[in-house]
Amino acid sequence: MTNTRLSTAVDQVMLDRHSIRAFLPTPVARDEIEDILRVAANAPSGNNIQPWRVHVLTGATLQKLIDGVCAAFDAADGSHTAEYNYYPTEFFEPYLARRRKCGGDLYGVLGIARGEKPRMRAQMRKNFEFFGAPVGLMFTIDRRLAQGSWLDYGMFMQNVMLAATARGLATCAQAAWIDYHRIITELLQLPDNEQVVAGIALGYADPAAPENALLTGRVPVSEFVSFHP
Numbered sequence: 070m071t072n073t074r075l076s077t078a079v080d081q082v083m084l085d086r087h088s089i090r091a092f093l094p095t096p097v098a099r100d101e102i103e104d105i106l107r108v109a110a111n112a113p114s115g116n117n118i119q120p121w122r123v124h125v126l127t128g129a130t131l132q133k134l135i136d137g138v139c140a141a142f143d144a145a146d147g148s149h150t151a152e153y154n155y156y157p158t159e160f161f162e163p164y165l166a167r168r169r170k171c172g173g174d175l176y177g178v179l180g181i182a183r184g185e186k187p188r189m190r191a192q193m194r195k196n197f198e199f200f201g202a203p204v205g206l207m208f209t210i211d212r213r214l215a216q217g218s219w220l221d222y223g224m225f226m227q228n229v230m231l232a233a234t235a236r237g238l239a240t241c242a243q244a245a246w247i248d249y250h251r252i253i254t255e256l257l258q259l260p261d262n263e264q265v266v267a268g269i270a271l272g273y274a275d276p277a278a279p280e281n282a283l284l285t286g287r288v289p290v291s292e293f294v295s296f297h298p
Contacts, residue, residue, distance in 0.1 A: 082235045087285070089239035089270070090175075090195065091278030092202040096127075097271060101236065102204060109228035114221035120214050121225045124257050126205040134205065134256050138197040138249045151247040152264060171285055178279045196245040202272035207246065207253060212264040222266060229269060239274035239281075243267060 102125055114120060126134060141149055160168055181188045199205045206229070210222060230240045246253065246268040253265050274281050 086234040088241045089274045090200045090280045091275040092272040093275050095273045097204050105232040108232045112225040112228045115217050120218035122209045124207040131205050137252045149248050155244040178283050199270040202270035204271040206269040208266040209263045210266050241270040
């Protein structure tokens with residue numbers, strides 16, 4: 070029998086979660102971060118190997134990473150590339166249209182017109198400031214693990230974001246950091262077998278920021294589900 074109250078609460082957390090791109094400087098208590106990660110670690114993984122490893126960056130370490138990566142981003146000398154392809158080398162439909170709409174909607178709420186490349190690049194740079202969040206989470210994985218562990222990792226990261234949302238916190242998952250894995254590796258002194266997966270900005274949403282009002286749409290169930298009776 071369905072527990073209506075529980076299902077409604079869980080559904081609402083999933084619906085409330087969305088990417089936040091402007092945060093308040095309000096600190097997040099360490100015990101709250103630990104609590105989020107403890108709950109999130111209940112995510113399933115094949116043979117329960119739990120392939121995730123999380124690096125929590127705050128204060129001086131967070132700022133050092135921001136400074137280093139922003140300097141590299143500003144240099145734009147082509148020396149920083151990702152270790153793996155998060156996106157396809159060439160987009161195709163229906164994914165191309167969805168990608169364009171997402172970017173167009175974001176620029177629209179920010180008042181960035183088509184072709185304003187300096188402003189687009191300035192917005193992209195905010196990724197590497199964790200959008201002003203007081204906490205940066207960097208996720209890594211043992212590079213010897215296989216594709217299944219990456220699938221498991223996605224469920225863990227989703228749990229992190231849902232647990233944060235349930236506590237009144239906000240997040241933004243960020244694949245952009247993977248281009249600067251060498252800087253991250255050096256700063257965090259990662260061993261050779263540890264690979265950067267992605268980052269998540271964590272903190273309290275700035276209610277005055279227009280970009281935080283952006284809610285990306287989802288296609289209807291009929292568009293991605295096939296029933297086979």
